[in-house]
Amino acid sequence: MKKKCSLLMVMLIVLTMIISAAAVPVSAETTYTPISGSTTIVKNLVVDSDANIPDVTFNYTIRRGTPVAATATTIEILASNTGGGTIEPAVFSNADTANCINGLPTDEDPSSPTSGKKYAQKEITIVLADNSFTKPGVYRYEISEVSTPALPGVVYDESPNRYLDVFVIADEDNVLSVDSYVLRDEATAINSNGSYSTDPEVKSSGYTNSITQYDFEFSKTIAGNQGDKNKRFNFTVSISGANPGTYPIEATDVTDNPTSITVTSNGTASASFKLTDGSSLKILDLNEGAVCQVKENAEDYTATYTLDAGDSVSGSDSGAITLYANHLVAFTNTRNGIIPTGVIVAVAPFAIGICVFGAVLIFIAVKRKRRPY
Numbered sequence: 001m002k003k004k005c006s007l008l009m010v011m012l013i014v015l016t017m018i019i020s021a022a023a024v025p026v027s028a029e030t031t032y033t034p035i036s037g038s039t040t041i042v043k044n045l046v047v048d049s050d051a052n053i054p055d056v057t058f059n060y061t062i063r064r065g066t067p068v069a070a071t072a073t074t075i076e077i078l079a080s081n082t083g084g085g086t087i088e089p090a091v092f093s094n095a096d097t098a099n100c101i102n103g104l105p106t107d108e109d110p111s112s113p114t115s116g117k118k119y120a121q122k123e124i125t126i127v128l129a130d131n132s133f134t135k136p137g138v139y140r141y142e143i144s145e146v147s148t149p150a151l152p153g154v155v156y157d158e159s160p161n162r163y164l165d166v167f168v169i170a171d172e173d174n175v176l177s178v179d180s181y182v183l184r185d186e187a188t189a190i191n192s193n194g195s196y197s198t199d200p201e202v203k204s205s206g207y208t209n210s211i212t213q214y215d216f217e218f219s220k221t222i223a224g225n226q227g228d229k230n231k232r233f234n235f236t237v238s239i240s241g242a243n244p245g246t247y248p249i250e251a252t253d254v255t256d257n258p259t260s261i262t263v264t265s266n267g268t269a270s271a272s273f274k275l276t277d278g279s280s281l282k283i284l285d286l287n288e289g290a291v292c293q294v295k296e297n298a299e300d301y302t303a304t305y306t307l308d309a310g311d312s313v314s315g316s317d318s319g320a321i322t323l324y325a326n327h328l329v330a331f332t333n334t335r336n337g338i339i340p341t342g343v344i345v346a347v348a349p350f351a352i353g354i355c356v357f358g359a360v361l362i363f364i365a366v367k368r369k370r371r372p373y
Contacts, residue, residue, distance in 0.1 A: 042206030065140030153287025
């Protein structure tokens with residue numbers, strides 16, 4: 001009887017333990033509603049102060065960064081489950097010339113801008129998907145500028161990659177929100193207090209590119225004893241390998257000459273001009289690497305030209321000239337005529353004889369006039 005009671009007691013104790021264990025509440029995992037995000041970064045394009053902004057587009061990629069585990073002194077870097085989101089291109093055009101800012105983006109005092117330069121600025125929108133952020137933390141993205149193939153004459157930002165850190169927080173109701181976006185040139189560890197482990201105050205606003213630009217100029221001189229200094233000669237200029245857009249022209253002879261030349265979407269342009277003695281025409285701020293050629297209709301004049309004050313070359317076609325500096329093609333048109341002198345020599349003795357005979361007659365007449373009757 002005692003054994004049965006003991007077994008019964010053991011069974012009751014075990015059952016009580018099972019029930020007690022089942023009664024211990026299990027802490028439920030906090031549930032967050034995933035959220036999205038969006039921000040902007042800046043794109044600057046620097047040109048010469050007398051230049052127009054060309055029609056150029058810069059493209060970018062964005063992808064989720066590499067997650068980094070926490071350490072004793074740094075916090076965890078998260079990677080979104082949704083990839084990298086979307087980033088729009090930076091599209092510039094001639095119309096942006098009117099809104100350029102004098103100087104350089106790096107000028108510390110905008111009221112005293114760097115001379116000879118100006119820049120156009122665009123905002124690039126970044127959109128991160130609805131379920132990009134699923135819990136509080138810092139999410140990292142990598143942004144890269146596409147530079148292949150390179151645009152003509154463009155000097156790309158020395159740091160092609162940027163790192164966008166998104167700081168996500170949760171309120172007391174466990175509702176997520178983006179607290180801030182930080183763009184930096186390097187993927188830097190973040191200390192436990194939220195500061196960056198290197199250069200904590202250094203942030204980036206975006207990218208700055210510039211265009212190396214040169215002028216193409218040609219001039220006209222008329223020479224020779226039969227050269228007509230007022231005659232206007234026709235020139236044709238061809239351009240290839242240039243960024244599309246409209247480029248300004250400076251001309252000392254503006255009659256019938258356009259004040260700009262437009263490069264089409266395939267990077268080419270062609271235009272006609274007229275120059276006379278002592279006049280010149282300059283196409284401003286073409287990009288480095290553009291190819292220019294100027295031809296003249298010299299008509300019945302002998303044509304020569306020099307490139308950048310070099311040796312004289314016969315002909316009226318400069319050939320293809322690639323711009324890696326400012327260039328001047330100076331044309332000279334010469335027309336000489338031989339003045340016939342044979343007739344003058346043949347009649348000279350006869351003319352002298354007539355003059356002498358006339359002088360004698362005048363002398364005799366005067367003598368007779370003085371003789372008394």
